[in-house]
Amino acid sequence: MRELxxxxxxxxxxxxxxxxSGGGGDPYIGTLLARAAITRHGPVRVVTVEExxxxxxxxxxxxxxxxxxxxxxxxxxxxxxxxxxxxxxxLGRAATHLVAIEIGGGxxxxxxxxxxxxxxxxxxxxxMGRAFPEAQMVLPTLSGISTTPMTVADDKGNTAVIDxxxxxxxxxxxxxICGEAGCSVYTADTVLTAAQARDTLVLGxxxxxxxAGAAIRLARxxxxxxxxxxTDLLGGAVLAAGKVVDVSRATTGGFAxxxxxxxxxxxxxxxxxxxxxxxxxxxxxxxxxxxxLICVVDTETGEPVxxxxxxxxxxxxxxxxxxxxxxxxxxxxxxxxxxxxxxDCGYRPLPS
Amino acid sequence: MRELxxxxxxxxxxxxxxxxSGGGGDPYIGTLLARAAITRHGPVRVVTVEExxxxxxxxxxxxxxxxxxxxxxxxxxxxxxxxxxxxxxxLGRAATHLVAIEIGGGxxxxxxxxxxxxxxxxxxxxxMGRAFPEAQMVLPTLSGISTTPMTVADDKGNTAVIDxxxxxxxxxxxxxICGEAGCSVYTADTVLTAAQARDTLVLGxxxxxxxAGAAIRLARxxxxxxxxxxTDLLGGAVLAAGKVVDVSRATTGGFAxxxxxxxxxxxxxxxxxxxxxxxxxxxxxxxxxxxxLICVVDTETGEPVxxxxxxxxxxxxxxxxxxxxxxxxxxxxxxxxxxxxxxDCGYRPLPS
Numbered sequence: 001m002r003e004l005x006x007x008x009x010x011x012x013x014x015x016x017x018x019x020x021s022g023g024g025g026d027p028y029i030g031t032l033l034a035r036a037a038i039t040r041h042g043p044v045r046v047v048t049v050e051e052x053x054x055x056x057x058x059x060x061x062x063x064x065x066x067x068x069x070x071x072x073x074x075x076x077x078x079x080x081x082x083x084x085x086x087x088x089x090x091l092g093r094a095a096t097h098l099v100a101i102e103i104g105g106g107x108x109x110x111x112x113x114x115x116x117x118x119x120x121x122x123x124x125x126x127x128m129g130r131a132f133p134e135a136q137m138v139l140p141t142l143s144g145i146s147t148t149p150m151t152v153a154d155d156k157g158n159t160a161v162i163d164x165x166x167x168x169x170x171x172x173x174x175x176x177i178c179g180e181a182g183c184s185v186y187t188a189d190t191v192l193t194a195a196q197a198r199d200t201l202v203l204g205x206x207x208x209x210x211x212a213g214a215a216i217r218l219a220r221x222x223x224x225x226x227x228x229x230x231t232d233l234l235g236g237a238v239l240a241a242g243k244v245v246d247v248s249r250a251t252t253g254g255f256a257x258x259x260x261x262x263x264x265x266x267x268x269x270x271x272x273x274x275x276x277x278x279x280x281x282x283x284x285x286x287x288x289x290x291x292x293l294i295c296v297v298d299t300e301t302g303e304p305v306x307x308x309x310x311x312x313x314x315x316x317x318x319x320x321x322x323x324x325x326x327x328x329x330x331x332x333x334x335x336x337x338x339x340x341x342x343x344d345c346g347y348r349p350l351p352s
Numbered sequence: 353m354r355e356l357x358x359x360x361x362x363x364x365x366x367x368x369x370x371x372x373s374g375g376g377g378d379p380y381i382g383t384l385l386a387r388a389a390i391t392r393h394g395p396v397r398v399v400t401v402e403e404x405x406x407x408x409x410x411x412x413x414x415x416x417x418x419x420x421x422x423x424x425x426x427x428x429x430x431x432x433x434x435x436x437x438x439x440x441x442x443l444g445r446a447a448t449h450l451v452a453i454e455i456g457g458g459x460x461x462x463x464x465x466x467x468x469x470x471x472x473x474x475x476x477x478x479x480m481g482r483a484f485p486e487a488q489m490v491l492p493t494l495s496g497i498s499t500t501p502m503t504v505a506d507d508k509g510n511t512a513v514i515d516x517x518x519x520x521x522x523x524x525x526x527x528x529i530c531g532e533a534g535c536s537v538y539t540a541d542t543v544l545t546a547a548q549a550r551d552t553l554v555l556g557x558x559x560x561x562x563x564a565g566a567a568i569r570l571a572r573x574x575x576x577x578x579x580x581x582x583t584d585l586l587g588g589a590v591l592a593a594g595k596v597v598d599v600s601r602a603t604t605g606g607f608a609x610x611x612x613x614x615x616x617x618x619x620x621x622x623x624x625x626x627x628x629x630x631x632x633x634x635x636x637x638x639x640x641x642x643x644x645l646i647c648v649v650d651t652e653t654g655e656p657v658x659x660x661x662x663x664x665x666x667x668x669x670x671x672x673x674x675x676x677x678x679x680x681x682x683x684x685x686x687x688x689x690x691x692x693x694x695x696d697c698g699y700r701p702l703p704s
Binding site: 086156157158159160161162163164165169172173175176177179180181 | 438508509510511512513514515516517521524525527528529531532533
């Protein structure tokens, strides 16, 4: 058990935004929520999976929606609590631990805020080892664990409890509600036992994100190269560097979809995204694809750039980081490989 | 208490389709469901509001969606049951009686089918005294009764429980789910006590619909004028008669919206509809509006024509029937008057 306190939040948000592969929601709104909650209720207890009691009830809480909307439409601050309480009513049992559904800017901070508010310990793990745009795109799906019961809460005070025939249908129904409620809602879903948490989550990712965020900060303070510092830590490869010369983006179907073009000495890199960066093409050749992480950082400061913040003129470095190995199994690729997002290329392992 | 059995179904469906003001869903799919359920489980007990015990829990069950879809997309037959059971789980109590949310083709038959399947008695009443397209457009809304908890079930086996901050938000969320699930779902909502049922429902409408359906049938059998027979029974006025020369119709936002043009000796009548007929203009003059009933019947057979069945060449008579007087209160008109549907005219009482 360790404590997560106010001074840790910026490193965590920075590192999570990096590991989120450009997605996971705006890190700053999430950080505001977490900062307010910790200021009011005190630090959060972070526990490892080994510390879970056998009868633990681990509940992932998260924001669902288009990040482009998330940066403009402020939450009421009561949504996560409402989603969690609605889920507990359905389960007839209280959550014992919270966890992040994904490592990504906002969605790493939402469970921190909820843990501070509820006093529940936060499990050092997440269900993707990165961020993905859809609710069924979690490792527990590969183990047959149901997304539902899933609860959705909006900023107005509306809640819904979904019970779906498949995890994909849970996503479709939640996304439909999300769209009607203004493209940004909060959810609690994919309830896990202690054993399921141990077997299906990516462990230690909260700590890893915090360390990555600290590495960037410390390199900058020591006048070292922050991009080098973070690739040294995470083992990633630089795919390209250059200047963002074009971004096309639309908020459609509850997602932020689009493409960004980066001009650099190695040629033109095109990033295709759907909340997260999913395919990178360099000089028309696919160089990285989902489920591997495609991360964009400011070349000078090392600060991660999320898909909704990308714009013309940014000088960026694009990194490729290997995903959790379970994602590159045939079942994993069927769920989150390029064709699952409508791209016509297959999975291409990162250059080694 | 009386029994509703197989020979009653056609009269009920015909009369309900008439009173539905062109809406309420396809009467024939609903009749098929009711016929199958009664054949399997026996007749339905129909009770009056006076027969309700004080601790009754009265649950309206209905179909929600676009009637244009309802005629093509067959239900699995398990939806109503799923919606009812999901609602009972949330309430922690079993329904004691079922009731129709509206008098309209399909939605008068859906509770008959559910009553046969569950063995629950059916209350002789409905929550509109006609049909309206949206969930909040019920008389209980005028008395501050909540639409939620509201459950939604689709043909695939998905269910959702909605808890909304207003009846309008319940509609919006249910409609969003409906659209995603294929524009046709089944719902249980607006739970009523015995006292609430007595004070807020339109009483006796199931029996009235059955009598109207029988009047049309009997007039036809006796070579009398079926339109005359039904206006004699219900006290309606003939607004116009003629031939349908144009129908424009789109299934948008989970509704069937459009206009129909009827040419006749009195001039051109234009019917504007959104699932139900809502405004009638004769020679550009508004002659009838929601909440009064605007009913279209085949001039020769007296058979009601629903908005999704209307087409070029039909010879029709358009009737205006007065609505329940609570609808023409200022609160009633705010909820279901022409502006509530986006029409720019005020309520116009029927010609007397």
